[in-house]
Amino acid sequence: MDINLMIEIAPLLVKAAWVTVDISARALVFGFFIASALVALRTSRIPPIRWLARSYISVVRGTPYFVQLLLVFYGGPAIGLRLDPFTCGVVVGAFNIGAYMSEAIRGAIESVESGQNEASRSLGFGRLETLQYIILPQAAGLMIRSVGVLAIILVKNSSLVSIISVIELTYQAQRLIGSTYKPLEVFTLSALMYIIIIYAVMGIVEFLYRRATRYTFL
Amino acid sequence: MEFDFSPVIDYLPTLLQGVGVTLLIGLAVTVMSVIGGQIVAVISLYTRKVVSWPLRFFIWLFMTTPLLLQLYFLYFGIGEWILIPAIVVGVLGLGFHYMAYNADIFIATIRSVSSGQYEASRSLGFGHLATLFYVILPQAFYRALPQLSNNMIIMVKDISVLSAIGIGEMVYVSQYAISVTFRPFEFYITIAVIYYLINLMMEAGQSWIERRAAYRR
Amino acid sequence: MTQTTDTPMVELKGVKKRFGDLEVLKGIDLRVDRGRIISIIGPSGSGKSTLLRSVNNLEVIDEGSILLDGMQVNRPDLKGLAYERHINHIRQNMGMVFQHFNLFPHLSTLENVTLAPRKLKGMNASGARELGMELLERVGLADKAQAYPSSLSGGQKQRVAIARALAMQPKVMLFDEATSALDPELVEEVNLVMKGLAEEHMTMLIVTHEMTFARDVSDWAMFMDGGVVVEANTPENLFSHPDQERTQHFLRKHLGAQA
Numbered sequence: 158m159d160i161n162l163m164i165e166i167a168p169l170l171v172k173a174a175w176v177t178v179d180i181s182a183r184a185l186v187f188g189f190f191i192a193s194a195l196v197a198l199r200t201s202r203i204p205p206i207r208w209l210a211r212s213y214i215s216v217v218r219g220t221p222y223f224v225q226l227l228l229v230f231y232g233g234p235a236i237g238l239r240l241d242p243f244t245c246g247v248v249v250g251a252f253n254i255g256a257y258m259s260e261a262i263r264g265a266i267e268s269v270e271s272g273q274n275e276a277s278r279s280l281g282f283g284r285l286e287t288l289q290y291i292i293l294p295q296a297a298g299l300m301i302r303s304v305g306v307l308a309i310i311l312v313k314n315s316s317l318v319s320i321i322s323v324i325e326l327t328y329q330a331q332r333l334i335g336s337t338y339k340p341l342e343v344f345t346l347s348a349l350m351y352i353i354i355i356y357a358v359m360g361i362v363e364f365l366y367r368r369a370t371r372y373t374f375l
Numbered sequence: 376m377e378f379d380f381s382p383v384i385d386y387l388p389t390l391l392q393g394v395g396v397t398l399l400i401g402l403a404v405t406v407m408s409v410i411g412g413q414i415v416a417v418i419s420l421y422t423r424k425v426v427s428w429p430l431r432f433f434i435w436l437f438m439t440t441p442l443l444l445q446l447y448f449l450y451f452g453i454g455e456w457i458l459i460p461a462i463v464v465g466v467l468g469l470g471f472h473y474m475a476y477n478a479d480i481f482i483a484t485i486r487s488v489s490s491g492q493y494e495a496s497r498s499l500g501f502g503h504l505a506t507l508f509y510v511i512l513p514q515a516f517y518r519a520l521p522q523l524s525n526n527m528i529i530m531v532k533d534i535s536v537l538s539a540i541g542i543g544e545m546v547y548v549s550q551y552a553i554s555v556t557f558r559p560f561e562f563y564i565t566i567a568v569i570y571y572l573i574n575l576m577m578e579a580g581q582s583w584i585e586r587r588a589a590y591r592r
Numbered sequence: 593m594t595q596t597t598d599t600p601m602v603e604l605k606g607v608k609k610r611f612g613d614l615e616v617l618k619g620i621d622l623r624v625d626r627g628r629i630i631s632i633i634g635p636s637g638s639g640k641s642t643l644l645r646s647v648n649n650l651e652v653i654d655e656g657s658i659l660l661d662g663m664q665v666n667r668p669d670l671k672g673l674a675y676e677r678h679i680n681h682i683r684q685n686m687g688m689v690f691q692h693f694n695l696f697p698h699l700s701t702l703e704n705v706t707l708a709p710r711k712l713k714g715m716n717a718s719g720a721r722e723l724g725m726e727l728l729e730r731v732g733l734a735d736k737a738q739a740y741p742s743s744l745s746g747g748q749k750q751r752v753a754i755a756r757a758l759a760m761q762p763k764v765m766l767f768d769e770a771t772s773a774l775d776p777e778l779v780e781e782v783n784l785v786m787k788g789l790a791e792e793h794m795t796m797l798i799v800t801h802e803m804t805f806a807r808d809v810s811d812w813a814m815f816m817d818g819g820v821v822v823e824a825n826t827p828e829n830l831f832s833h834p835d836q837e838r839t840q841h842f843l844r845k846h847l848g849a850q851a
Contacts, residue, residue: 202672219574220567221532224546228567231553232560235378276694276753279648280708280760281684283676290707294698316441320539331447340452348440355439372698372740 163342166333170343173329174350180243180325181312181354184250188311189304191255196262210259217256223317225249230321246318254311261303265296297369305362309355326350382556383565386549390562393548394569400466400544401531407470408530409523412477413512419478420485421507437475443536445472450540465537473530477523484518485511517588524581531573535566545569599662601626601764601795602647606656609642616642618819619656624764627793631806631827634816635842640799643816644768647797648688649679660685661763684712687757691769693749695741695756701728702737705756712760727755731785747778751785764795771802783809803847807831815839 198210217225229238230245240248269292277287319328330347334340383390419430437445446468453459488511496506538547549562556562602624609617616639624630632640645651647658649665658665665682667675696704705727706720715723728734731751741749750770757765767786771779783805789796790809800806806813807827814824815834823836831847834840 216567216571219571219578221535221570223532223535224563224567224570227546228560228563232563235558235560270694272690272692272694273696275650276688276690276696279650279683279686279688279690280756281680281682281712282708283680286711290711291696295696313441316443317536319443327441327444327447330444331451334447334451340448344444344448344452347444348436351440351444372700373742 159339159342162337162339163346167346170326170329170346170350173324173326174354176323176325177312177315178354180246180318181315183247184254184311185308187247187251188254188258191251192258192262195255195259214256214259217253222253222314225253226317226321242318242321242323245321246315246323250311250314254307258304258307261307262300265300265303266292268299269295298366301362301365301369305358308358312354312358378561379558380561382558383561386552389548389552390545393543393545397534397544400534403466404469404473404530405527408473408477411474413481415474415478416481416485420482434475434478437472438479442472442533443539446540461541465540465542469533473526476526480519480522481515484515487518488514520588521585524584528574528577531577532570600624601661602797603659607646607653607658608655609646609651609653616819620821624795624797626795628812629790629796629810631810631813632799632816633806633813638816639819640816641768644766644797644799648683648686648766684760685763687760687762687765689753689757689767689770691772693753695749695753697741701733701739701752704752705759709759723759727758731755745778746774747781750774750782754785764797765789767796767798769799803831815842
């Protein structure tokens with residue numbers, strides 16, 4: 158392996174890795190709001206709204222993220238939606254992961270025993286208060302873990318925005334392979350950066366999980 | 376904004392050819408990654424560290440890096456040394472990627488089959504390998520089915536990524552048509568619909584398989 | 593709000609409840625005066641738990657009416673938010689104790705007891721703490737105030753659950769098989785707490801399979817089977833000289849097993 162070359166290209170890859178983190182983090186935050194909205198819509202009293210939310214989740218989960226990205230970026234202008242590549246990556250990433258995350262959040266909420274809901278309601282707490290004081294604190298652990306899994310998928314998915322020429326990690330890696338003819342060196346370094354990002358996400362998730370489930374250790 | 380799907384109709388034969396390629400790749404990768412995943416799992420569980428550790432390293436590496444980066448590495452990297460057609464790189468790349476995911480599942484389900492099963496089989500006089508083949512692996516396979524079929528549903532959607540290295544599946548053949556007709560929206564919507572239909576069929580197949588496998592677990 | 597002393601604390605009139613095609617309550621009438629303790633016994637599937645849950649509106653009845661201290665509990669005329677507000681207010685006046693405790697596992701023992709008075713009555717932290725400690729003292733668990741439910745025994749959990757229900761100063765306490773999930777040696781500590789409440793003249797509705805306890809503690813006992821009240825009498829009469837054959841049969845099986 159050509160160590161000198163690796164040292165030379167490292168700054169470029171670090172810079173590109175930061176774009177990967179940036180785009181994934183923004184998509185995660187927006188995705189969380191979209192997911193929460195979807196969870197609320199799915200429990201709406203009005204059937205067409207429930208049906209619409211369910212269909213949205215089904216369609217997004219049933220089609221490739223890559224095709225969604227191409228559709229919005231290249232097809233968007235046809236319906237008056239013009240986004241720059243970075244914004245497009247964030248928006249499509251958020252709307253995509255939001256659908257998956259809404260299922261994760263719903264699953265976590267449903268994992269709390271029904272007796273908890275009954276006990277809270279029997280004390281006189283309303284539906285929202287029960288969600289706030291009783292259900293969400295108990296669902297938080299599972300929710301954090303499943304959102305963590307999705308965050309990792311989001312990081313790996315973000316490599317696809319290289320196709321619409323966002324200069325993130327995979328884009329930079331492909332360019333450097335082409336210009337240096339040293340695929341092993343470039344791959345090793347860029348893989349290492351993905352691994353660092355993913356392990357950082359896992360570390361944060363584990364920290365938050367422990368905080369949210371402290372009561373089970375006491 | 377006006378939609379015109381007539382170019383899509385004009386290019387329908389090409390598009391259908393792309394659908395065919397997508398389905399064939401899906402089939403090839405399923406066979407490769409399920410059989411390969413099982414072999415990798417068994418080897419990494421029952422061999423010396425010299426063999427099992429490198430294997431586990433590759434499983435881990437395939438699972439912690441993006442598919443597209445792996446494809447680029449295989450395509451440009453191996454392409455440096457030997458000339459192999461893109462389609463082979465694509466099937467191998469996708470195959471290895473999902474072989475790692477499936478092996479990860481098999482390792483867990485093989486471990487989950489109780490040691491009582493192993494002892495019962497040995498007490499009947501079966502050897503170690505016979506126990507593995509007749510008792511442990513069949514049970515592990517049925518336990519793995521739900522997650523396995525999930526992986527394959529995700530895998531089929533990832534076939535679209537192979538367009539990035541020039542494989543003539545749906546997205547790639549449409550990109551040519553789009554460059555001529557300037558109708559990206561119509562083409563990508565059509566592809567999304569086709570994928571959604573494939574996905575619905577696969578989900579139906581998944582619940583059929585699970586119903587049939589349920590009483591074998 | 594509080595009515596004259598001769599208003600019954602709980603009153604059920606012609607209560608009917610169906611699950612699909614199955615009618616589990618076939619017209620129940622019941623009057624519980626203040627300070628009275630009523631035990632409901634019967635085989636599983638007799639509708640006794642459904643009856644108790646209906647009083648708390650955890651099951652919504654199909655016909656008839658339920659009144660708590662003169663206020664109507666079931667209100668088919670109310671919809672949406674108005675109904676929510678109504679039922680939350682009603683429930684704040686009733687304490688319910690469940691077979692499986694349903695303590696909140698993410699809150700300490702003291703927090704389990706003080707959550708409702710703090711959030712629903714706006715009690716301040718120190719006041720709630722004082723009240724919570726007083727109640728934990730009463731069920732003999734003051735030393736476990738900072739413990740979490742996962743570290744408590746079943747009997748301790750149920751005593752905390754009783755303290756939690758008492759924290760809202762309810763007009764009536766509902767016990768749904770409070771000792772059924774407990775190991776035999778833990779039943780007595782919960783029974784003692786319930787007897788303590790009886791001595792303080794708390795109005796109680798108790799669904800139980802503990803015949804001896806029911807006989808000792810209650811003023812009135814009801815035997816239910818197949819969604820109807822088969823027989824109701826003073827505990828002495830019901831347990832010693834039951835009139836109905838179904839009651840005799842049931843008691844032979846259960847008193848025999850308990851002795």
